[in-house]
Amino acid sequence: MDSARRSGIVHMINSGVDLSTNSRSLDLSAGYDFISATVGLSPNTLESIKQPELEMLLRQIEENAHRAVGIGEAGLDYYHCKDAAGRRRQAEVFRRVIDMALSLDKPLVIHSRDAEQPALDMVKHLDKVVFHCYSGSLSTMKEALDRGYYISLATNVCRSGRHQILARNVSLERLMVETDSPFLSPRGGRNEPSFVLDSIRLIARIRGMEPQELAGITAENTKRIYNIRSNTLP
Secondary structure (H helix, E strand, O other), X not given: OHHHHHHOOOOEEEEOOOHXXXXXXXXXXXXXXXXXXXXXXXXXXXXXXXXXXXXXXXXXXXXXXXXXXXXXXXXXXXXXXXXXXXXXXXHHHHHHHHHHHHHXXXXXXXXXXXXXXXXXXXXXXXXXXXXXXXXXXXXXXXXXHHOOOEEEXXXXXXXXXXXXXXXXXXXXXXXXXXXXXXXXXXXXXXOOHHHHHXXXXXXXXXXXXXXXXXXXXXXHHHHHHHOOOOOOOO
């Protein structure tokens, strides 16, 4: 956090994916005015939890949604889950989270690894959607953008030509940036929030912009979708 603040990061969103990380994210947001939380349920969590714990996790999300700026990460992960039964369970649980985000009127933050189009097909009735760490096709991205959804590109854009193509084609008014720390470091090893500046510089160069201009746009997009009115944001 200190490194991020020294680097000029003015606000961060920390996302929970299970019982413990949801609690930790909420604690961070309560303790620091430059951190907001989302509370979620990773599809990969489903491999290791039984139904009673799943119900507890869903209750945790619903009961603490008022302390969070969004619901998620939640969604589908076909990269880790190959069998049909597991994918059906992912879809069943994701549908419950989708309904919760709709009823609570919160943005839904989607995890959709190798499953971007199926995830998009499930949320087309929602107004407020963020595709976290987007890695899907151009056509699916365009469909999501046409629906007014937001595309968040992670710091792997600095290492991936395919993600740089996405960065060149995404609508600026729907672009967000993230690190997905501690994963996907643009420098190798452990990622951290301050490294998002690597993405800002690269995407700005791809789009023929100044980094400060792009940073301002992505900050405004983040404030808009998450309804953040923080003293730490300009």
